[in-house]
Amino acid sequence: xxxxxxxxxxxxxxCLVVGGGEIARxxxxxxxxxxxxxxxxxxxxxxxLETLRAQGAIDHIxxxxxxxxxxxIYLVISATENxxxxxxxxxxxxxxxLPVNVVDSPDLSTxxxxxxxDRSPLxxxxxxxxxAPVMVRKVRELLEATIPQHFARLAVYLGEVRSxxxxxxxxxxxxxxxxxxxxxxxxxSLTSAADRDAAEKFLFADPKARSQEVSQGExxxxxxxxxxxxxxxxxxxxxxxxxxxxxxxNLVSEQILDRVRRDASRxxxxxxxxxxxxxxxxxxxxxxxLAKEGNRxxxxxGGDPFIFGRGGEEIxxxxxxxxxxxxxxxxxxxxxxxxxxxxxLTHRELSQSVRFxxxxxxxxxxxxxxxxxxxxxxxxxxxxGLGGLKxxxxxxxxxxxxxxxxxxxxxxxxxxxxxxxxxDLENIYDRITAHEISRPTxxxxxxxxxxxxxxxxxx
Ligand SMILES: C[S@@+](CC[C@H](N)C(=O)[O-])C[C@H]1O[C@@H](n2cnc3c(N)ncnc32)[C@H](O)[C@@H]1O
Numbered sequence: 001x002x003x004x005x006x007x008x009x010x011x012x013x014x015c016l017v018v019g020g021g022e023i024a025r026x027x028x029x030x031x032x033x034x035x036x037x038x039x040x041x042x043x044x045x046x047x048x049l050e051t052l053r054a055q056g057a058i059d060h061i062x063x064x065x066x067x068x069x070x071x072x073i074y075l076v077i078s079a080t081e082n083x084x085x086x087x088x089x090x091x092x093x094x095x096x097x098l099p100v101n102v103v104d105s106p107d108l109s110t111x112x113x114x115x116x117x118d119r120s121p122l123x124x125x126x127x128x129x130x131x132a133p134v135m136v137r138k139v140r141e142l143l144e145a146t147i148p149q150h151f152a153r154l155a156v157y158l159g160e161v162r163s164x165x166x167x168x169x170x171x172x173x174x175x176x177x178x179x180x181x182x183x184x185x186x187x188x189s190l191t192s193a194a195d196r197d198a199a200e201k202f203l204f205a206d207p208k209a210r211s212q213e214v215s216q217g218e219x220x221x222x223x224x225x226x227x228x229x230x231x232x233x234x235x236x237x238x239x240x241x242x243x244x245x246x247x248x249x250n251l252v253s254e255q256i257l258d259r260v261r262r263d264a265s266r267x268x269x270x271x272x273x274x275x276x277x278x279x280x281x282x283x284x285x286x287x288x289x290l291a292k293e294g295n296r297x298x299x300x301x302g303g304d305p306f307i308f309g310r311g312g313e314e315i316x317x318x319x320x321x322x323x324x325x326x327x328x329x330x331x332x333x334x335x336x337x338x339x340x341x342x343x344x345l346t347h348r349e350l351s352q353s354v355r356f357x358x359x360x361x362x363x364x365x366x367x368x369x370x371x372x373x374x375x376x377x378x379x380x381x382x383x384x385g386l387g388g389l390k391x392x393x394x395x396x397x398x399x400x401x402x403x404x405x406x407x408x409x410x411x412x413x414x415x416x417x418x419x420x421x422x423x424d425l426e427n428i429y430d431r432i433t434a435h436e437i438s439r440p441t442x443x444x445x446x447x448x449x450x451x452x453x454x455x456x457x458x459x
Contacts, residue, residue: 002129003112008099011035013074017058018065018089020045023103024079030113032057036075041065067092075111076100106130115140119152121159150189157190157199168207173244177214177296178203180242217291219318221311223304223330224248228414229255231336235328243298245290247283251302251440253415260298280310284317291323302440304332308358308383332356334381337413337442341420342453350447351379359385359392359443366391374400379446386441389432393425396445401425406449406459411441422449422458 010031017024020042028038028049041061045053053060061069065085070076076098078089090108093100102108106129114125115136124143128136158165158179169175188199203210220239225231232240240246240260248257250270257266269278269286283299290297305311305327318325334356338345345354355373359366359382366388373380373396385392389409397403403426411419419438423431425445449455 003127005114005125005127007123007125008034008075010075012037014039014072015075015077016041016069016073017077017079018042018069018085019079019081020049020060021079021081022046023081024077025049027077027079027101027103027113028052028058030116031075031077033118039069041069042080065089070096070098073098077103078108079103117143117147119147119149119155122147122151122155148189150191153190154183154188157188157196161203165203168204169211174211174214178210181210181214184238215294216324217294217296219287219291219297219299219314219323219325220328221299221305221314221325222301222328223309223332224252224256224300224302225331226303226333226336226414227251227253227256227412228336228340229253229259231331231414232256232259233328233330236330239298239326239328240300242296244295246298246300247286248300249302252300256300260300264298280313284314287314288317288321288323291318291325292321301330302333303336304330307332307334307356333383333413333440333442334444337410337418338381338444340414340418341408341410342451343408343444344448344451345379345381345444347448347451350451351377354379354381354446356381356383357385358383359388361385361388361391364388364391366395368395370395370399373445376402376405377447379444379448382443382445385443386432386437386439389443390429392443392445393429397425401445405445406447406455408444408449408452409437409441410444411437411439413440413442420452422452422455424459 013036015031015036015038017028017038017040020040024040025046025048031038039059039061040049043063045060049058052058070092076089076093078086078100080086086102086105086108090100090102094110099111100109101111101113106112112127112130114127117124117140126136126139165175169178182202185202187202188195190196190199220243222236222239224236237259243261243264246260246264246266247269248266269283271277287297287299299314301309301311303309311327315325315327334345346352355378357368357380382392403424405425407423407425407428409421409428409432421431421435
């Protein structure tokens with residue numbers, strides 16, 4: 001992080017702007033909206049600033065900058081086209097440890113101006129530390145389009161009822177959950193008096209019932225997809241923002257965890273790496289216990305929770321203990337890896353069916369009904385199959401599948417360091433052993449692999 005974003009209360013605080021031209025005007029308009037008490041020092045003012053001065057919105061000192069102008073100032077902005085003036089203002093402000101912004105000169109600045117989305121009192125600031133203004137504009141455009149205008153009214157209303165909420169719901173967690181339910185319920189966009197009545201009714205008509213609603217814990221069994229955070233579903237993102245506690249697997253990347261509510265506690269319950277092995281029964285019991293304690297528990301799993309994810313066992317214990325739960329599907333590794341390598345899993349001519357199979361070996365052998373996989377024009381996707389690759393290929397060939405059947409092995413599918421190695425049943429094992437390949441890996445066997453862009457050059 002190059003800069004730390006903080007919000008500055010500028011109301012009635014003296015701020016100095018050096019320069020009276022267009023660049024200065026843009027900054028002045030911004031900080032005026034935050035209630036700053038602005039003094040402009042400059043021999044000249046442009047027309048718009050002259051108008052602001054005449055309206056009493058800013059003060060003007062009609063001369064060049066002098067050191068004593070910094071006395072009693074909270075924020076300094078230097079917006080002149082004269083480099084030596086900008087350098088001097090920056091130097092003197094720094095000597096006094098005053099925050100200073102020199103327009104278009106990050107090297108001379110200790111604070112920079114972010115782009116702002118203003119739904120006051122909701123404010124979003126976006127910055128690239130001066131490195132990629134186009135990306136800042138793009139992010140702003142995306143956010144502007146997705147944040148409803150009525151959020152501003154909701155935020156104002158919640159500010160107004162804040163102390164009543166504190167009296168009505170004295171427990172902080174309970175208050176947060178009731179408020180979240182209110183915002184999510186879409187009960188009121190607060191455009192009319194009727195809307196306001198509906199909001200009042202929701203929050204204050206039957207607080208006991210509301211408290212009961214939120215005191216019951218629940219579990220969200222959520223598929224986090226194969227790795228690329230952009231493949232999370234909207235529902236997954238919503239629940240990731242709602243959860244109090246997150247239990248996650250080794251397939252859930254840091255980038256995905258970054259999208260979980262900041263103050264939710266996190267616990268790794270994977271079966272590989274990162275920490276001790278967690279037995280499935282321990283996870284099942286933990287989900288039940290945490291939900292009984294009134295938590296919203298997010299069980300975040302790689303891919304889809306119901307595809308080789310043991311999600312079925314987890315919901316069995318929830319059903320047994322009558323814990324409310326929701327299951328959110330995720331993009332399974334087969335779909336993610338196939339899409340990111342350009343391999344269609346089915347195809348009108350080349351493959352009329354696809355199977356997801358566990359390739360997990362026992363003592364180096366993979367036990368499956370191999371005869372079922374022998375005939376051509378079907379795609380077989382092996383999960384957890386890297387250690388059993390040799391056995392998989394040998395068995396398929398010995399049960400009649402052509403040795404020339406194309407195979408793709410995809411490592412870390414959908415992630416920036418995805419690697420794909422292709423070959424056929426005869427040679428893929430040797431090709432893989434010649435590479436250092438990291439888990440997780442997925443194996444796709446079938447004629448469709450030959451449709452992958454660039455396949456002929458790779459084979
Ligand atoms: C225990 S299974 C979980 C599958 C998961 N529930 C799903 O729907 O994708 C783990 C296996 O999924 C596959 N896998 C998961 N994510 C992957 C990825 N990003 N790239 C390649 N294979 C992946 C690997 O075969 C890995 O051994």
